[in-house]
Amino acid sequence: MTRRIEQGVERGSRITIFVDGAPVAAFAGETLATALIASGRIAFRRDGRAALRGLFCNMGTCSECFVQTAVPGRAPRRLRACLTPVADGMAIETGAGPDG
Template sequence: MAIAAQFHRIARPDRREITCFIDGAPVAAFEGDTVLTAVLTQRRDLRRFEFSSATRSGFCLMGACQDCWVWTAEGARLRACSTLAADGLRIVTGLKAQDDGGQADV
């Protein structure tokens, strides 16, 4: 059984659709979406907590709490809540797709 997404769009934005990659999987997003929005419209959690097996989904949504750190495929760290998704952007969260319950290699 697939786990529902954390965020749900209530209207289709009047913005250009883009494709970014989350843990290797293509994800549709819209120009102006944050990385956090791109991820959480697809699945329930953003990443795994560094200090336990718990998952994180962002907390403050304004870049202060540091709960939304993810990485680019090149290894740069960024805040998902304040970084805009870009066409072709490749993000590594440390989580595999939620329906298999596994953890990705980072």
């Protein structure tokens, strides 16, 4: 099921990002948070007690939506999914696991 508005919307080009190793379709101009939610993923990370966390403020303030970069050979960095535009081939980890 798509969660994107289909009627009367102009989108950027169709791209692919990788979330926990799985390809996820997205459109240029979307944020990581948008692409994750649109793909049905609401858990973005685990907190210090291993509980699942997700998008909350969607404006860069609360830091609940941190995801980690997954670039081979480079240390992971946390990104605020709500502020980070998607790019073709971008790879991130949520740490959410199968129950996420």
